[in-house]
Amino acid sequence: MNQFHTVGKRIPKLDAMDKATGRSQYIQDLKVPGMLYGKILYSKYPHAKIVHIDTSKAKKLPGVRGVLTGYDIPEIKFGVYKDNRPLKAGKVRSYRDEVAAVAAVDPETAEEAVRLIEVTYEALPGIFDPVAAMREDAPLVHEAHKTNILKMPWKLHYGDVEEAKKKAAYIVEENFSTTWVTHCCLGASGALAWFDYADNLTIYSNTQIPSLAQKDFIDALDAMGIKNRRVRVIKPLLGGGFGSKLDTYAYEYIAILLAHHTRKPVKIVFDRQEEFIATSTRQPTLTRIAQGCDKEGRLLFRDISMILDNGAYTSWGATTPSVMMMPITTLYKVPNVRYEAKCVYTNNTYAQAMRGYGNPQATFAIESSMDMLAEAAGIDRVVFREINANESGYVSPQNFKITTCGLKECIDAVVRELDMDRPKEKGEGVGMASLIHVGGGARVYKSDGCGTIIKVDDFGKVNVFTGASDMGQGADTVIAQIVAEELGLAVDDIHVIHTDTDVCPWDVGAHASRTTFVAGNSALGAAKKIKAQVLEVASRILDTPGDRLVLRDRSICSVEDDTRTMAFGKLLRKAHFSRSGRMLMAEYFYDPANENLGRDFRGNLSMTYTFGVHGVRVKVDEETGKVKILDYVAAHDVGKAINPMLLEGQVYGGVMMGIGYALTEQILSEKGQCMNPNFRDYKILTAKDVVPMKAPVLESSDPDGPFGAKGIGEPGCVPTAPAIANAIYDAVGVRIKDLPMTPERVLAAIRENQGIDLCGIQAGKDPGDACVVEE
């Protein structure tokens, strides 16, 4: 095994010290001279015509510098389906619709001005159920679209599912549902925008996609009649991401519009209620799944159809099926697969990307169904999974090429670490679920690339300009470790700049758990070029061939002769301060050799895939329905842990987010209105909810990853829900098919299983009029 000096080490996150001492600046902390504060007025109805907007009182309020409505601005279309506008005109389609915006000298004045804007609405019938919204007579959310069903291509059929159904010895079919949950970033959304006198735009924005956002804003400027100007996107420190910042939001365009209108910098930051209501959620799903196997337990087919509540406008939620295809066609070996997903407009909120991007929703259905099928076939659940486990070299029906695969080892690890075979106490149960996720980039756009520029100064300190986005997960640190490893330096010698489109090369964004793999390979490629330059210079100065030199401990020295050595800084100064001097700089744009999905959705989406298995032991209280987690094991095959401490952080954080998804979190929506836009009523887990957790890390050393690494950002929250659902079934014999698995749901299922009705009365034992509750 190679001895690395920084890769594989538990190096603290590069900016942790600044964060621990309160020095770090987030969007909330940024101020520029002359800055105005923007505030948004939201709709009063989930569906209504805008009859009239009177902004006169707001405009007259002292301290107000600008008020805009949808009628004052050019048409800027944004969103996946281009059906969204920064400020709505004509009608509103959800409670989070932005109707007007104000810029004022301080936040209090801005808020007061918003209250002074008078909007007259004519309420329209609303539609809040995606199934009902599909009917011919349902109110149309977008009239011009003629139907509430979006034109999305989500349909695939590999092999012959109908034939396979005929041959299957055992078949199970069931419905599952998941609802809205939200990212709950502690640092809420915000942007700060200003124009210079030549109409070039600078915008600080909470974004995970600086390069793509830049393009979106260029398009917006175009629509505003501002052509051929520069747009600079600067990403401040993010107070969390989790996918919430993978799309551009109305508030960013509003900040830009207000900044242009007032000729001043304008900052908009969300308060917590706005963060709950006006940011986009995880995509809810209604899933029907059928799976079948032969007598030996080999999967023959998987047949899934989904209805997705698309909400009022379209963001990434409508594209989650493209990722859901991954577990649907490739989690376990299934030769025949059929999948169809319909996205339907409603007057609810809309979804975008959230950690896992559809994978948790699909895996909940698939892995719950796997346990059901194993039971139907009379095969042990663990053995059933082993029979169908993916292996290295497998090519799935979707043409995903599995290179490294530690799925079987992860299953073993969970069985062992969870002690799955130990005798159960009453009310106790164990369950497991596997995951597959992209681990080597994901070609969802035409480019999956990331650029890196490295420059070395005269003192042996290195600047790495990366397109990658850090949001706390540690992209900066991992990149520094990779560069330090390659150049024989310490991590402290590396300064990673990851924030500014004027300075950093293009990157498609921090999504799909791609950053370590893609940005890491990009940084490694640039570092190798620097190393080649160093060796070239050193071979002359030390009079030793380049291949007999090593970079180590901030020096370059001969392998054979210890005395032929020079400190890195000294070497650089010699190279620079001489005739025809040179300084060392290099760049590398790495675009992995993965494939876009074709029209039939076949294509090797990622260079490699991350696998994992989660196992959980629960105790269910049959009186209250409360599920207590006694033990949790999350085993992942990560290729190589470049920084085990940060990797564990991703797993622990992902698992806790997944447990919340499984048991406690939900946006309670009543006719389109969020009823729990606060931390008191939206049940996010706290420190008291931490469960005993083990996170075994498998290193299969992927040939394509930097130092063998694969991605880990999302896998932690993918199989948590089905693992817990399977454990609940093992404990008390009830299968919960709807998330979250709240005590109310679990208890209702237990009661139903026992034949006890809502009043607690056993069937056949009702003493006449005792039960007055309507079923």
Next chain:
Amino acid sequence: MERVVSFVLNGSEMQLRIQDHWTLLHLLREELGLLGTKEGCGSGECGACTVLVDGMAVNSCLYLAAEIEGKTVRTIEGLASPEGTLHPIQKAFVEQGGIQCGFCSPGMILSAKALLDENPAAGEDEIKEAIAGNICRCTGYVQIIESIRSVSSTAQEKVKVVAWQADEED
């Protein structure tokens, strides 16, 4: 309405004219430029605004600035020594993965300090109780609890993490 308050802030005597309706959070961030204390929710539910008043962890977003008369306030900026040496809790958070995005960190660290100042031998359950009012979305709390435990004076076993190599001959 205005008033003058006298208090000690991060070791320095202060005397300020404040508005009656200001929260301590507003006073710190907007008036004194101490941006380390964060606003996460504005309603005392997330703990990002935690500061220490007379050694006790309080949600500064709900604490009226007028109430600090005669009290001692410590924010995250005042935790490291004047020479720049990190407090052991800060050092532990940095070295043990207790910080990811960092937004909850100032509040979390101060809640931990309030606990350990009062109960230096705090165990895992007491730690969880003390930081129950500090929400973190990134870390899953595990490495935060580990960081605090490592500073607690009882000798603690770290939460077990198992890692191994799949194939030695790579």
